[in-house]
Amino acid sequence: MFKKKALSVFIMFVLAVLVLAGCASSDDSDTSSGDSNSDSGSDEATVKFMHLWPEGSSAQHHKVVNEIIADFEAENEGVTIDLEVLSNEQYKDKIKVLSTSNELPDVGMTWAAGYMEPYVDGNMYAPLDDVINKDDFVAGTTEAFAIDDTTYGLPLELNISSIYYNKAIFDEYGLEEPETIEELNEIVATLNENGVNPIALGNKDAWTGSMWYMYFANRLGGDQDVLTEAISREISFEDPALVQAAEEVQKLVDADSFVSGFNGLADEEAKSMFMGEQAAMYLIASWDLPNYTTNEDVPQEFRDSVGYFPFPKVDGKGNMNNFVGGPGVGLFVAEDSDVKEEAKAFAAYLTEQWGERAVTDVGIIPATKVDTDSVDLHPMYTDVLNDLNAAENITLYADVQMSAEDAQVHLDMIQALFGGEVTPEEFAKAHEEALSQE
Template sequence: MKKWLVMLLSIVFLSLTLIACSDDSSSTEGNTTAEENTEEPANTSNENEGAEEEEAEAEPVTLSFFTALPDRESGMGGVEQAIIDAYVAENPHVKIEVEALQDEPFKDKIKIYSSTNDLPDIIQAWGQSSFIAPLIDNGLLHELDPADFEDKGFIEGSFGGFSKDGKVYGVPKNTDFLPLFINKRMFEENGLEPPTTEEELIAVSKEFNDLGINPVVTNGMDGWILPMWFDYALQRETGSFDLMDEALAGEASYTDQAVIDAATKMKKMVDEGVFAEGFLTADYGTARNLFGQEQAAMYLMGAWEMGLATDENFPESFREDVGVIPYPVSDNAEAGDLVIYQGGGYSIAENSENKEEAVKFLQYFFQPENWAKQAWQSGAGMPAQNFDQFLTGDESDLQKEMVDIFNSVTSASGTPVLDDSTPEFKETIMSLHQQLYTDEITPEEFAEQLEAAAAKAREASE
């Protein structure tokens, strides 16, 4: 198991212990919204005597900030905006212009910015080869000094995905895994139990369909969720996450019968109505809103959606009843076998004229009392920094359930295969999944074309 994951598990285990031992008298703090989190930001800008005079003399700076978190009032986007607002309030000479798009439009816009060598000063980045490697290889990202962030409580090894050849090009903000969110009330009112196995998932989805309720929703149109689901499907066939990585490296083959069997199983799930009708035309926002507005019983999405329990855009009845379970298992797998990986973070553009201020902002952003504290206490996500000191004892049930799942991990996928190769391989594997579920190709053709794409990616990387 990767070193960063071992370190994170030890932190989460401690967190679980502290949560279990806490009661209402242990803290006067409860869950806070992103807006409330602006009350006492960590002050790193004016701590030296005479700083106010220096501030008055500082030259005006405008930082451009590009993020894939378009909701600026709740969840991770709300926390991100709260910290930005606090920094600007403490540094009047700084203006931060935020551009925010959903994941796929964001990635398309990054390609446009990259083609003209005109990246914004600070961009959201993913520490995964398909995203960050082309930016590094083309000299578009600024090399960071790890010493600037060594006192921020980062989990050991968490910078790995943002590094190449011993150099660091980004700062991680969270760790993610892929569970299955559920609406507990929908299950209880209809006398149904949350699924623990793949067969139970198919059966309970049929029950919901018969009741006129959408079973599972997800963002099939965006494409990236489908190969992540496949990581689970194949692991449930073989009992290991290794085959996907080995085939990508040329040490095994995607034409292995287990791959064909997993693709056949996934096609069966789609055909038998596990996913809501039209899920391949649903983008991220559509799928999230269907679930949050109580139009679906389950939601296949990453742990970064922990903020669902506190998102006031959704009914209180939903926020009280949203829960989470591990992705269903098979005879070959355990609930603790998780698709888990390092999440997103931030990078600075090499062509930025404001690198010094951009670094100062990221140092401020990652003061533990800022991102780590606010992300956890608002229920927005699981930071890539130590956060046990910020437990309140008033964590939401969803947070506690998420920690329970994480603490049960028995094996981990690491970076999903679609993100561990070239951008072209990523586009191909996403397209192949969509073609499989629309009967354009068979499971056998899916495996053959995936193997060909992997071979092409290896050649391109040599």
């Protein structure tokens, strides 16, 4: 008994020491693409690809990507795609860690503008101008992935935000789609009188509240994109329109327009209130369309009762063909990739194929142009695609536009503004200070 124990102890001990003493033996373990190929011209290549559409939550995304990968591998003999899938948050954290050691995957997903800036500055992303045909994309999408006129990302999706509403609730109280903020206020008052939550908002994630603020700024600025100009430092953030937008937000909050405790609710909880018919309206981007159209897990009755309207005019100002939105994820190719040519070819192929299949097979709107006539779509998709075609300007989500550091200030300030902890002037001033620091 004793000997046996002592022996196992000893083995464990030796094992631990061995492992630590240098791990000399693990040289030839299969560590993916890094050592697979140093000469990109040769026949065999493994392209490491990371994405954030796990099979469990995004079955269609996952399936379509896998099919595209299989097609690509069939067309390009000798090229293997080595796939790793993570969930959103874990993906971002892992990319962050990988980049500190310059170990990015050959192809991966990136967000636009502010998010990608540090990677571009650090020469992590390869320029993709040689594989992109800008005419294939909706105007503004590739620009969001470009820095100093060089494109570093191939956009995969495009979203615009609108106010989705429950027609059944609206009908019950004789309400109609509002065209001005005053009409929206009246709707809110009527719903409150009848004990119905007017608007679902989960502002724990702050980008949700940011969309409200951005639309006010968008409408009050009229044809001038004040928010974008303030972020790009053409004008001050203390511009009257941007301050007034903050005032309007607080007016809306003071009128009990949002569900109670919204600053502590996740977007998901708010969404469920809307989908559970506990709230009448919900401002969200078009990525949510499947929930209101094709998603079989959602009761047909509810899906049939959802409509949407563009954000109303404020003070009689605003161009209804202006939207708040932007491309979501895009593909990057690592600058240091050993198989850069194959990686670029794969990224371009994936983007193109994805564009052809995204709306019909997955239900998301790609950044590439979609011919609405040739495909059979749910009417709500057609409406949104038509909105996009008519769009004169899309203000890119503020937290995407700003540098990561400023975005954090913005999101904190949004929570403070909605929570009534700061005045509109303080809100604008905090932004101005953060933005002017660079």
